[in-house]
Amino acid sequence: MPPTLRLYNTLTRTKEDFVPVDAANVRMYVCGPTVYDYAHIGNARPVIVFDVLYRLLRHLYGADHVTYARNLTDVDDKINARAARDFPGLPLNEAIAKVTEATTAQFHADIAALGCLPPDEEPRATDHIGQMQAIIHRLIARGVAYVAEEHVLFHVPAVAHLRAAPKYGALARRPLDEMIAGARVDVAPYKRDPMDFVLWKPSRDGIDPGWLWPNGAPEGITRPGRPGWHIECSAMSMAKLLEPFGGGLACDDPQKNVFDIHGGGIDLVFPHHENEIAQSCCAFGGADGSGRMANYWMHNGFLQVEGEKMSKSLGNFVTINELLETETFGGRKWPGEVLRLAMLKTHYRQPIDWTVKALEEAEKKLERYRGLIKNFGSDRPANPSAIVVQRLSDDLNTPSALAEIDAIARRANGVVGSLSDDEIRSLNSATAIEAQTAAANELRATLLFLGIDIDAEPEGAVNLLFEREVETKIAARLDARRVKNFAESDRIRDELAAMGIALKDGKDPASGEPTTSWEVKR
Known part of the structure; x- marks a missing residue:
């Protein structure tokens, strides 16, 4: 019998048994990158964390019964600025396409090197403008959004009146004054309330891409515009994970407008995920306040580099590609499997300190695993360790899972740890050899289950x-x-x-x- 999967839910601040909405259709959405530049190592953490969860869900429920959606944000002011800088002679849309195509391809190559599976769905924001506009129409009709100076804004105080969503701030659990301070990044005189956030904004001529409203713009919108950040993920998750009606939106039954897991970095709790919940539930939740968008909200902790916050001003900003392909960090290149193992040594909810020493330790451990598998493994198939699966089922406890992998490695080493090289070569105990072979095969299968493929021996590896x-x-x-x-x-x-x-x-x-x-x- 498979172990019970337990996950920490940010919404309830408790570890809960995972009960899918539909065990035959387990669904997870994770916020992906904004494709304007190379992804940094902090961006890699949620990709690796939720790749491990994806692999675990496929193992527990079957690969055909799990859908993993991770979006690409390809409309953003940073993309526009990069396009204007890098391709000043091209029309705006062509320049933007060049930026997003190149950075998306690089992102895919980098995370593949980290052992990450591709998601089942990878929606792009620009392919779902119509769904965003339809959601905005519903929010205006329900009285929780309004038009002001060519903007459409979500009116946060209206959430309590509509009772279609959890209390605003329930996910972040932050005092009102702190949330207002965060919201003041977008403070504007046309807002009815400081907490109100942008659903749609006008495009600046020659600077931003813009979209019209083919089915009719809200009253007061006369110019092409572009979506706000938060509405993008609501539309893309609904389009890919919920039963659609009219234009690929969620269905009109509030009980069906919920998927299982929504994930991302801890920095997204507020305002991004808080706003996603508010707008999604107000658009499609029930009048009794039953809306919740996703049942389990999961967030990985922050990453710092050598004990300091990563930033370009400190000179410690490092991309995935730099780690893989250049000698920027620690004076050398690092294999993808080393980066992945180093990331998994820390529990996903804890902050992680990214250090050269940690990478060196991970590499030495992988070299030892590789030597054990090469010396004592066989081509016979094996299953991943049931104990490792059990430990991962306890809120992705990767440190505990890695400790069990070390125990498997010790079994693979077996009696040879106390013998000379000549004695190792002359071993004739069928029982000992069989036990070591089984352990080495289990070691390989368990590492593969975690996304670590060490069959290909890299330059410099030792047996x-x-x-x-x-x-x-x-x-x-x-x-x-x-x-x-x-x-x-x-x-x-x-x-x-x-x-x-x-x-x-x-x-x-x-x-x-x-x-x-x-x-x-x-």
């Missing part, structure tokens, strides 16, 4: 026998140094260098004894 040989030589070199036999110490150092091994000498901080660490030269 178990090679690692033991290196460590034996290092121990002999340390012995030579202790008795001041520097000629022998230098000979072993040169021998290791010829094997492609770089040494780093130091001292144990407690005992003062000399120590040596090593790595494969890059």
